[in-house]
Amino acid sequence: MQSAIYEDQPHDTPEENVFSISGNDKKFILLDTDGSGDSKFFILADDQYGIYNWRKDYNGNGLSVATAKYDPSNPDSIASQMNSEAFLAKLPVEVVSHIDAQHTWITEAGNKNSDIPGDYAVNCAVSFLSYAECQQYHSKIGYDNGMLYGWFLRTARGDIDGSPYAPMYVCTDIQAGEKNASYKGRAMQTSDTASMFVRTAFWLSDDFFKTEKLDVDTLGDNVKKYIFENYSIEDLSDVGYSEKELKKLGFVSENEIMSATDADGNLITSENIGTITSVKYVVSMKDTAENVTVAAAFYDENGKLAGVKIGTENLAKGSNTKTITFDAESKCRSVCI
Numbered sequence: 001m002q003s004a005i006y007e008d009q010p011h012d013t014p015e016e017n018v019f020s021i022s023g024n025d026k027k028f029i030l031l032d033t034d035g036s037g038d039s040k041f042f043i044l045a046d047d048q049y050g051i052y053n054w055r056k057d058y059n060g061n062g063l064s065v066a067t068a069k070y071d072p073s074n075p076d077s078i079a080s081q082m083n084s085e086a087f088l089a090k091l092p093v094e095v096v097s098h099i100d101a102q103h104t105w106i107t108e109a110g111n112k113n114s115d116i117p118g119d120y121a122v123n124c125a126v127s128f129l130s131y132a133e134c135q136q137y138h139s140k141i142g143y144d145n146g147m148l149y150g151w152f153l154r155t156a157r158g159d160i161d162g163s164p165y166a167p168m169y170v171c172t173d174i175q176a177g178e179k180n181a182s183y184k185g186r187a188m189q190t191s192d193t194a195s196m197f198v199r200t201a202f203w204l205s206d207d208f209f210k211t212e213k214l215d216v217d218t219l220g221d222n223v224k225k226y227i228f229e230n231y232s233i234e235d236l237s238d239v240g241y242s243e244k245e246l247k248k249l250g251f252v253s254e255n256e257i258m259s260a261t262d263a264d265g266n267l268i269t270s271e272n273i274g275t276i277t278s279v280k281y282v283v284s285m286k287d288t289a290e291n292v293t294v295a296a297a298f299y300d301e302n303g304k305l306a307g308v309k310i311g312t313e314n315l316a317k318g319s320n321t322k323t324i325t326f327d328a329e330s331k332c333r334s335v336c337i
Contacts, residue, residue: 009185011173013046013142016220021092022213022240028095030223031137038100040206044129044137048147048197049090054078054167055193066192068114068156068165070107072124078152082126082200091200098208101125108132111158114165126200131155131168133201134187143170143185150175150188151197157189165192210235216245224249228318250284250318263323278325288317294324 017030032042056064056076064076072079081087088096102123107130110116131153134141150169158164166189176183190196209227227236228250236246261267263278283294291312313322 009138010142011144011185013145014140014220016222017140018046018218018220019223020215020218021094022215024092024094024215026092027218029140030220030226031133031140033226035203036206038205039103039203041204041208043095043202043204044141045091045200046142046145048145048151048199049087050198051149051195052078052081052152052198053193053195054152054165054190056081066165068110068158068167068192069116069120069122070105070127070154070156071122073122079122079124079127079154082128082198083124088126094212095202095204098204098212099125100203100205103127103203105154106130108155108157110156111164111166114156114158116156126202128152128154128198129201131157131187134170144172147172147197148174149195149197150190151199153187156192159189163192166190167192167194169194169196211239213240216241216248219249247284278323280321280323283315283320283322285315285317285320288315290314294322 013027013029018027019030020027027046029044029046030041031044033040035042055066056078067074067077069077070079071077072083074080103125104121104123105127106119106121107116109118109120128151129137132155134153150171153168153170156165156167158166168187168189171183171186171188173184210231214223233246233251236249236251241249261280263280265280292315294313313320315322
């Protein structure tokens, strides 16, 4: 069995949903925010955390008993390794401290001759994506991300001849090769003795974003948006963000003009000012305000005021991008708002 590839299946993970802990380069993808309590945020590792065999290798003394079930209570299951103290130590401690260790993972049925003839549920901290979850969140996940090998799903369909326990994985570019280029990004099946990369999935508690400091400079826009819309400066006061970092998240103590460019987003310089017919500016608002008076003052090459454009805008809390258009004949040499 193999899944259809999606037209919008990204090769590398889109940056807008990615975050990392401040001071740690491990990246994670925010897949979902619609949970609650200890299982509020659904997260997938953007990085791989090593190569593992679907069947545990007992230090060269043979492989474990075949099982298709992702079951942390079974020492023969790969799940027992993923939920061990040794494996969890690979994750940032700031993340581990918020993982729901008793999250209920629902997984699709496998082969009728395997140990998972029907859908099943297990409770544990760390898992892989299921086939259904991979489909649901595919547009947020880079299938390749520069990995040499494919990465496991926890779904085991067992449709390969002679292997009712066969697990599924997502095929990367190098894994597929030129001969099987059409396999790139697809969810495939492999032998139950195969080794693949692992990308951990887990659920974080609802206090994660207001207790752990993130790297603001690499923070994805959708993650910034969620934090800004759901927390206040007061909520984040004890996290350790600087005033500059809070501004990057969209929080300001007073209304403030953040930048002004031409309509295409280019910086305004002495070389291009004479050709500019409109100014795009970004204003950060402490609170939502209606009918705000906005004025753009234009100066000539001698620094003399050439004109003022006045208008009113409805501005939302946080970052607003607006444009003011003016008469090109003013031949302005500098602009301030």
